[in-house]
Amino acid sequence: MQDDINQPNTYQPETLALRAGTQRSQFGEHSEALFLTSSYVFENAAQAAARFIGEQPGNIYSRFTNPTVTMFEERLAALEGAEQCVATASGMSAILACVMGQLKAGDHIVASHSLFGSITNLFNNIIKRFGVETTYVSPVNIAEWQAAARPNTKLFFLESPSNPLTEIADITAISASAKKCGALLVVDNCFCSPALQRPLELGADIVIHSATKYLDGQGRVLGGAVLGSKKNLEGVYQFLRTAGPTMSAFNAWVFLKGMETLKLRMDAHSANALAVARWLEAQPNVQRVYYPGLPSHPQHALAMRQQKTGGGIVSFEVKGGKQAAWRLIDATRMISITANLGDTKTTITHPATTTHARITPEARVAAGITDGLIRIAVGLEAVSDIQNDLARGLNK
Ligand SMILES: Cc1ncc(COP(=O)(O)O)c(C=O)c1O
Numbered sequence: 463m464q465d466d467i468n469q470p471n472t473y474q475p476e477t478l479a480l481r482a483g484t485q486r487s488q489f490g491e492h493s494e495a496l497f498l499t500s501s502y503v504f505e506n507a508a509q510a511a512a513r514f515i516g517e518q519p520g521n522i523y524s525r526f527t528n529p530t531v532t533m534f535e536e537r538l539a540a541l542e543g544a545e546q547c548v549a550t551a552s553g554m555s556a557i558l559a560c561v562m563g564q565l566k567a568g569d570h571i572v573a574s575h576s577l578f579g580s581i582t583n584l585f586n587n588i589i590k591r592f593g594v595e596t597t598y599v600s601p602v603n604i605a606e607w608q609a610a611a612r613p614n615t616k617l618f619f620l621e622s623p624s625n626p627l628t629e630i631a632d633i634t635a636i637s638a639s640a641k642k643c644g645a646l647l648v649v650d651n652c653f654c655s656p657a658l659q660r661p662l663e664l665g666a667d668i669v670i671h672s673a674t675k676y677l678d679g680q681g682r683v684l685g686g687a688v689l690g691s692k693k694n695l696e697g698v699y700q701f702l703r704t705a706g707p708t709m710s711a712f713n714a715w716v717f718l719k720g721m722e723t724l725k726l727r728m729d730a731h732s733a734n735a736l737a738v739a740r741w742l743e744a745q746p747n748v749q750r751v752y753y754p755g756l757p758s759h760p761q762h763a764l765a766m767r768q769q770k771t772g773g774g775i776v777s778f779e780v781k782g783g784k785q786a787a788w789r790l791i792d793a794t795r796m797i798s799i800t801a802n803l804g805d806t807k808t809t810i811t812h813p814a815t816t817t818h819a820r821i822t823p824e825a826r827v828a829a830g831i832t833d834g835l836i837r838i839a840v841g842l843e844a845v846s847d848i849q850n851d852l853a854r855g856l857n858k
Pocket of ligand 1: 552553578621650674686
């Protein structure tokens with residue numbers, strides 16, 4: 463096995479996505495092995511004792527570590543340029559592990575008000591019960607972040623692009639603000655993936671992933687990850703090891719296969735999304751299109767500096783509110799009506815009544831999620847087929 467693949471800055475990202483983290487067993491398999499085992503056998507009692515007290519490295523139990531999961535962690539860490547990666551059972555458990563690993567009662571979070579609905583729900587209804595408060599600010603107004611910080615603020619939390627409006631937060635500027643406040647900046651990089659954006663290079667301290675999305679890329683399994691320095695991830699790993707929202711070995715294996723085509727897919731998703739966004743902008747029944755790759759996007763210039771392309775998510779507002787939005791969704795024949803994103807198949811959703819239904823109407827209005835808003839995660843079908851499917855309900 464060529465062992466320089468895991469050395470920093472040795473290979474290009476395309477190569478790392480295929481090869482970083484690979485460990486071969488004594489059988490010399492070419493494709494990464496799937497280790498379905500809950501525990502590991504020790505040579506003797508002394509070795510077991512040394513492993514348990516951390517004197518000797520090695521696997522003990524798959525809630526702590528598993529070789530297939532470790533390969534996933536090392537590959538994603540190489541792609542994000544992170545010292546360490548902790549894999550989790552889902553994107554939400556990555557966020558939970560991050561918060562539980564970093565915070566204690568009495569701490570405070572400053573978060574973007576444009577977050578995936580379950581994250582807002584986690585902060586407002588679960589974390590809050592343990593004495594951690596959250597203040598929400600605009601992801602595009604940097605002054606608000608510093609103004610909202612308190613002496614007990616420990617984390618700044620954002621997604622960029624945001625879900626579903628694709629607002630772009632200036633990661634470098636918000637990271638400078640977090641540093642001034644003594645807080646860590648956490649960036650959910652799920653919409654871009656490391657193929658398009660590397661938040662740690664831009665100043666973020668911690669990166670979160672819902673691997674369920676583009677890292678798998680084919681809508682098969684759930685998983686997540688927290689990435690950053692060993693120091694920042696120590697508490698996160700301890701939480702995971704003790705509380706157990708660990709990634710399954712099978713899912714890690716699926717992600718390893720998915721990541722091999724990450725760059726190809728992200729380039730193709732982006733090209734299709736740009737074509738669909740341009741076409742939507744020309745439709746008379748479309749009020750507004752949100753896509754970072756369009757010059758009409760308010761943070762287009764920032765997006766093009768921070769990301770390689772606009773990504774695969776396009777949101778748009780139809781004239782006629784909820785009725786018109788539901789009519790368009792119901793008229794599709796090929797596009798899948800499902801809330802997931804990052805799949806090779808195009809998906810369509812109505813955020814106000816699905817992903818963002820559980821947040822209060824006031825918070826929804828603050829986040830700009832109107833009743834006429836539709837989100838599509840543009841897949842890899844022919845652009846003309848995607849456009850024709852959307853046109854059915856748009857022109858009714
Ligand atoms: C931006 C973002 N972050 C986190 C999550 C949560 O990920 P998971 O569904 O894997 O728990 C999602 C899910 O849709 C998401 O869109």
